[in-house]
Amino acid sequence: MPAGNTNTLFPVFLKLEQMKVLLLGAGYVGLEKLTAILNNAPATKVLVVAKEVFPAFREAAASFNNITIIEGAYNADYLDDCDIIISAVNDIPLSIIIRNDARKKGKLINVADKPDLCDFYLGSIVTKGNLRLAISTNGKSPTVAKRLKEIFNELLPDELDEVLNNVQQIRNRLKGDFQHKVHQLNELTKIMISDGENNTPVQ
Numbered sequence: 001m002p003a004g005n006t007n008t009l010f011p012v013f014l015k016l017e018q019m020k021v022l023l024l025g026a027g028y029v030g031l032e033k034l035t036a037i038l039n040n041a042p043a044t045k046v047l048v049v050a051k052e053v054f055p056a057f058r059e060a061a062a063s064f065n066n067i068t069i070i071e072g073a074y075n076a077d078y079l080d081d082c083d084i085i086i087s088a089v090n091d092i093p094l095s096i097i098i099r100n101d102a103r104k105k106g107k108l109i110n111v112a113d114k115p116d117l118c119d120f121y122l123g124s125i126v127t128k129g130n131l132r133l134a135i136s137t138n139g140k141s142p143t144v145a146k147r148l149k150e151i152f153n154e155l156l157p158d159e160l161d162e163v164l165n166n167v168q169q170i171r172n173r174l175k176g177d178f179q180h181k182v183h184q185l186n187e188l189t190k191i192m193i194s195d196g197e198n199n200t201p202v203q
């Protein structure tokens with residue numbers, strides 16, 4: 001392990017729209033997590049189970065026909081027909097029960113705002129067209145993650161999406177073996193890491 005690397009989280013980008021998410025709780029935190037899902041992967045099938053559904057939550061879900069809401073208490077059977085779980089029930093003993101039920105059934109769970117109970121964390125997300133950056137502070141400070149998102153949003157040019165589309169077109173047109181293609185694509189994109197003055201790649 002490289003010296004000083006204390007963050008052992010392994011980042012992945014899920015094709016959430018091909019999955020079924022169980023969201024437990026439809027209050028303030030539940031709404032934050034629903035919004036995170038809908039902002040990033042709007043066609044995801046989400047089953048929401050909550051004893052009480054807050055009006056703002058209902059309103060946010062209303063225009064999506066892929067969100068099903070069941071008004072009722074949690075029961076472990078709900079875990080069976082889902083791929084991953086996000087729990088926002090605002091009740092620590094219940095959250096521990098849900099986490100243990102998920103473990104027994106081999107399902108990954110995020111217990112909102114409870115790092116010790118999570119199998120994975122949600123990240124703070126920067127999107128420029130096809131480009132997506134996910135930021136985590138290893139759970140140290142979601143507020144800093146949010147600020148970094150704002151900084152990257154400002155810093156990254158909107159034209160990046162055009163660059164991605166252009167390079168993809170060139171990639172599709174390139175002939176030759178794999179190594180030749182890799183070389184061509186690396187030459188083509190060298191300018192992105194040059195200092196602009198003398199085209200020297202930044203080390």
Ligand SMILES: C[C@@]1(CC(=O)O)C2=NC(=C\c3[nH]c(c(CCC(=O)O)c3CC(=O)O)Cc3[nH]c(c(CC(=O)O)c3CCC(=O)O)/C=C3\N/C(=C\2)[C@@H](CCC(=O)O)[C@]3(C)CC(=O)O)/[C@H]1CCC(=O)O
Nearest residue numbers: 036112113115121122123124136137138139142143145146
């Ligand atoms: C990134 C983001 C994604 C999302 O949720 O979509 C996210 N939290 C966001 C915002 C945010 N959350 C909180 C505040 C209030 C200020 C503060 O407390 O700092 C703010 C800021 C705000 O809202 O302004 C409260 C909070 N959150 C956690 C704790 C518990 C603790 O820290 O121990 C507490 C205290 C609860 C309490 O005291 O009651 C824990 C987690 N929150 C995480 C993710 C995971 C770690 C991510 C990482 O590795 O950095 C992790 C571990 C688990 C998880 O929930 O997945 C989203 C950014 C949205 C954006 O980009 O705009």
Ligand SMILES: NC(=O)c1ccc[n+]([C@@H]2O[C@H](COP(=O)([O-])OP(=O)(O)OC[C@H]3O[C@@H](n4cnc5c(N)ncnc54)[C@H](O)[C@@H]3O)[C@@H](O)[C@H]2O)c1
Nearest residue numbers: 025026027028029030049050051052072073074088089090
């Ligand atoms: N900034 C704001 O606008 C605002 C507004 C409200 C609350 N808050 C903050 O948000 C926090 C509370 O939000 P929250 O989302 O954690 O709690 P919450 O009370 O808003 O929501 C909890 C959800 O879990 C559900 N639930 C509880 N037990 C259940 C069970 N056994 N089965 C199924 N569902 C169950 C509830 O019905 C509810 O839908 C507090 O810290 C509060 O200060 C902020």
